[in-house]
Structures are given as C-alpha cells and as structure tokens.
Amino acid sequence: MKFKLKVGGLLLAVAALGLASPLSQPVFEKISYNGYKVYRVSLANKDAVGDTPVIELQSRRSDSGTWTVDLAVAPSNIGAFEASGLHADRTVLSHDLGADFAAESRISVQSSGVSSKGALPGLEWFNAYHPYADHVQYWADLQAALPNNSELIVAGTSFQGRPIQGIHLWGKSGKDSKPAIFFNGNVHAREWITSIVVEYILYQIVTGYKSDPLVQKVLDNYDFYVLPVVNPDGLVYTQTTNRLWRKNRQTRSNTTAVGTDINRNWSVGWGGDGSSPVPSSETFSGYAPLDTPETAALAAYTRKLRDLHGIKLYVDWHSYAQVILLSYGYTCTGFPANIDEQIDLAAGISAAIAKPYNTTFDYGPGCLVLYQSSGNGRDYVTDVGKAQFGWGIELRDTQYGFVLPPEQILPSGIEIWEGLKYAWSQF
Ligand SMILES: [Zn+2]
Incomplete structure (x- = not known):
C-alpha cells in the first residue's frame, strides 16, 4: 500500500509506519x-x-x-x-x-444576543457561541425552515438523560430513500467550534436547497443525518463548570473519576494504543466497548444507516488541528481498501478549504498525520458501517486552540462549506 498524504504543507509518500505511543494525561x-x-x-x-x-x-x-x-x-x-x-x-x-x-x-454563552425563537436567525447566529438550550431551539428553527424535506431526529439518550438529537434532511425522492451523509459534532465537549460549524453547514443546506443547484443535487441524491452535539452532558458541563472538559459525564463503579472518552469507546480497535484503561485519563476507553450510552446510540444509528441505503460519507467533527483524518486511527500500518480514492477526495477538499482564507488543512490516515487513537468513531463507521468515506475533521485553529475567538466562527464555516462543495461536486 502506497499513497501520498499531506503533513505540514509537505506531500509525503508513505509505505507503512509502525509507531505506537499510549496517551495518558493528568486530569x-x-x-x-x-x-x-x-x-x-x-x-x-x-x-x-x-x-x-x-x-x-x-x-x-x-x-x-x-x-x-x-x-x-x-x-x-x-x-x-x-x-x-x-x-x-x-x-x-x-x-x-x-x-x-x-x-x-462575555460575548457568548452568557449573553449571546441572538436567540432563535421560532424564526431562523440569519448569519448573526455565527457571531457568537451559544448556550446548549439555544442550540436545541436553533435545530428546531432550521427544521421548520425546510419543513417538507426535514425532521428532527433523536439517536439516543445521554448518560444524564438528554436526548442526542439533530436533523434529518432529504430531497425530492422522499425521506430515507438515498445513501447517508452522517455528521456528528461536539463529541469532545470543549470543542465548541464543531457544533456551530455543523450548524453553518445545515444553514447552507436549508437555505440553499431552494435555489442552489449544487445543494439541490446533493440533497436529492443523499439523505443527511446530522447530530450537531453528540455529547450534550459534556457540552453543558463546559458551559457551567469546566471549560476544558472533554469526555462525557458518566459515573462508574469502582472509581470516583467521572467521564469516558466517547471517541475511544467504539468497538473497532477498542482498548489499543492511543486510549487508556484508567478512568481518570482524558482518553479513558470505558470498561468495555460501547459501554457509554452515547457511543452505543451512535453505533446503533450507524448500523441502521448502513442497513438502510449505506453510508457515503461520515464526518466526526473535532478541533483543533486543521487536519482531515482518514481511517485508520487505531493502526498506523493498515489502511482501508479505497485509501487512494480517499486521499484524492481529501486533497480536493483541502484545496477548496484553502480558497477563501488560505487556511491549511493537512490530510491522511489519522494515525499518520495526527496520533494513534483506538476505539474512535471513524474507524467503526469505516469497518462496521461500511462507509465509503469514514472521516474525522479537526477544525481551526493552530493558535487559540479550544478557545477559538468568535470572529473566527463564520470564516471557519465558510471555508469548510467550500471544502464540502468540492465533495458535493464529486458525489
Ligand atoms: Zn476531539
């Protein structure tokens, strides 16, 4: 297996690497x-x-x-x-x-100044971050703005009992009639930019379907299943208590440590390097595969979409690194059979993302371009979900980190939408 990936602006030819480094960090x-x-x-x-x-x-x-x-x-x-x-x-x-x-x-969670109460807000929604409850209302407003081609969905329930909810959108053939494009946001609680960029994508689809031929084409040919916040307990906790919280808020027997890394709890590669068996670790994998309610719900939803009409594209949205992560994360030496096709698509998306602001997004198998991570979602959706493209995308930036200034929300959405438009043109 030989292909080219892009790291740090350099194109690298890769045969295979055998590297491993367990991830553990104090909490x-x-x-x-x-x-x-x-x-x-x-x-x-x-x-x-x-x-x-x-x-x-x-x-x-x-x-x-x-x-x-x-x-x-x-x-x-x-x-x-x-x-x-x-x-x-x-x-x-x-x-x-x-x-x-x-x-x-000061300019976001406590007084965003934008509250959607039944009417879809315009682009001003993307000037600030928002409390979780406002996100939930925003999804309802998005759905109401395209009522004949969408419905609100619930994939499951979080550990603390919040619905894991989002929107399903479809085109002229009716609901559940086409292969899936499946997006998950904010699996890591502190990665606030991810849910609002996913909302920007939804905004472009909802408002574009009426007039934009490219949006009409992709929505007529694919069913979109979009869950902007798959870790609602964690997101709420970052807004009330600890801005740097990453995991879910699950308590367990035999430990006082709280939280499992939902993105290390999937069953493909579970428990390997790049995850931790220690409950206090930021990358705690759980006691068994799929033993967090959030991951179990997302895995079941993945299998449902696989069995319905297959999965064309899965993106688990993360921050921060500016990298398009292909499978695999759990191994640095094995690759999906269509890796060359995946690299080609990622290269085109990366080039399109760079158009508006010259933002650099590297791409390649996650284990090679970022770090090893076992039990992650994209590997599961690739292997069990049989997705053609099972990816994670790490959004901006490389300077401010998780506290991305609100002025960067809209540019981040704009450049990602450019990248996705390239994908739509290829699909
Ligand atoms: Zn993340």
Whole structure:
C-alpha cells in the first residue's frame, strides 16, 4: 500500500509506519484557569512531558518525527515548568487562559444576543457561541425552515438523560430513500467550534436547497443525518463548570473519576494504543466497548444507516488541528481498501478549504498525520458501517486552540462549506 498524504504543507509518500505511543494525561477538575499559561513545546516523545503537572490540550506528529504538544500549566507550576530542560524549545500561546475564557463567555454563552425563537436567525447566529438550550431551539428553527424535506431526529439518550438529537434532511425522492451523509459534532465537549460549524453547514443546506443547484443535487441524491452535539452532558458541563472538559459525564463503579472518552469507546480497535484503561485519563476507553450510552446510540444509528441505503460519507467533527483524518486511527500500518480514492477526495477538499482564507488543512490516515487513537468513531463507521468515506475533521485553529475567538466562527464555516462543495461536486 502506497499513497501520498499531506503533513505540514509537505506531500509525503508513505509505505507503512509502525509507531505506537499510549496517551495518558493528568486530569484537573479546576473551575478557574486564571493565570494558567499555555505553551507549545517540541518533544521527542509526546508522553514525556516531564514531572511538572500539566494539562495536555493537543498534540501532533511533526514532519521530523518529533511531537508538537500544547500544554496548559497552572500558575504555581510555571516556574518549574520553564526551568525544565525538556521544555526549552517552547513558545507561549496564551499568557492567561482564564482571561481568555472570560473574554469568550462575555460575548457568548452568557449573553449571546441572538436567540432563535421560532424564526431562523440569519448569519448573526455565527457571531457568537451559544448556550446548549439555544442550540436545541436553533435545530428546531432550521427544521421548520425546510419543513417538507426535514425532521428532527433523536439517536439516543445521554448518560444524564438528554436526548442526542439533530436533523434529518432529504430531497425530492422522499425521506430515507438515498445513501447517508452522517455528521456528528461536539463529541469532545470543549470543542465548541464543531457544533456551530455543523450548524453553518445545515444553514447552507436549508437555505440553499431552494435555489442552489449544487445543494439541490446533493440533497436529492443523499439523505443527511446530522447530530450537531453528540455529547450534550459534556457540552453543558463546559458551559457551567469546566471549560476544558472533554469526555462525557458518566459515573462508574469502582472509581470516583467521572467521564469516558466517547471517541475511544467504539468497538473497532477498542482498548489499543492511543486510549487508556484508567478512568481518570482524558482518553479513558470505558470498561468495555460501547459501554457509554452515547457511543452505543451512535453505533446503533450507524448500523441502521448502513442497513438502510449505506453510508457515503461520515464526518466526526473535532478541533483543533486543521487536519482531515482518514481511517485508520487505531493502526498506523493498515489502511482501508479505497485509501487512494480517499486521499484524492481529501486533497480536493483541502484545496477548496484553502480558497477563501488560505487556511491549511493537512490530510491522511489519522494515525499518520495526527496520533494513534483506538476505539474512535471513524474507524467503526469505516469497518462496521461500511462507509465509503469514514472521516474525522479537526477544525481551526493552530493558535487559540479550544478557545477559538468568535470572529473566527463564520470564516471557519465558510471555508469548510467550500471544502464540502468540492465533495458535493464529486458525489
Ligand atoms: Zn476531539
């Protein structure tokens, strides 16, 4: 198997790599991040972050085989962190993470200024982040704006009892008559940009179906099943308590640790490298495959769509890295049979994404272009769901991280829609 993938702007020819690195990181249940600094460090081994307590925010393999890792450090640990020889090669991404969060929420969650109450808001919806309840109302408003070609759907129920809901849209042949395009957003709670970009995609479909030939073509040929927030408990928790929360809010026997990584709990590759059996880990895989209600519901929905008319494209939307992740994540040495076709489509999408703002999106099998992750959704939807394209896409950015300024919501949506229009033109 040989193909080309794009990493750091370079096109690389890849035969096979055999790399493994278990992901484990400390968990901090702090509500305040005042005075926390965020560093980007270059490390030989992504897990060798040193003895100083840190919160790992993101990591990725670099072209040279080293790792670029973003770490948040508490004020009391900054001195020791900076003194460590391990962190000599560092840049500061944020001087006060708590101040960043405060600025973000002043203009978003607590007073977004945009509340959809039965009428579909215009593009002003994308000027701010929104409370979870407003998202739910927004989906209802989207559905009501295209009433004959859509319905609200519920894929299951979260651990705390919230419906995992979204929208199903279809074209002129009627509902459930075409292969599926299946989107999941906000599986990781702190990745706020993902749900609102998915909403931007929905907005373009709902408003474009009346007049845009490309939207008409894709919606007439595919049924869209879109779940903008598949981890509602986690998203609510990031808005009430801990902005950096990642997992679901599941409690379990034999541990006081809360939360399982929904994106390590799928059954394909479950429990392998790039996931953790430790309940306090940010990448805790659960005690058994599909033992979170959220993952179980999404897996059942995947199988339903597979059996209905098959799955053309699945995208699990994440942030932050700016990478199109193809399968597989659980292995660096095995690839889907149609990997060359997948690379070609990803290359076209990446080029289209770059058109509006020159934003760079790399692409390739997730294990090679980002890091190994076992038990993730795209691998399951590829192998069990038999999707032609079973992907994850890591959205903006590479500087602000999870606290992407609201001014970047609309550009992020615009460039992703450009990328998807390329996909629609090929489908
Ligand atoms: Zn994620």
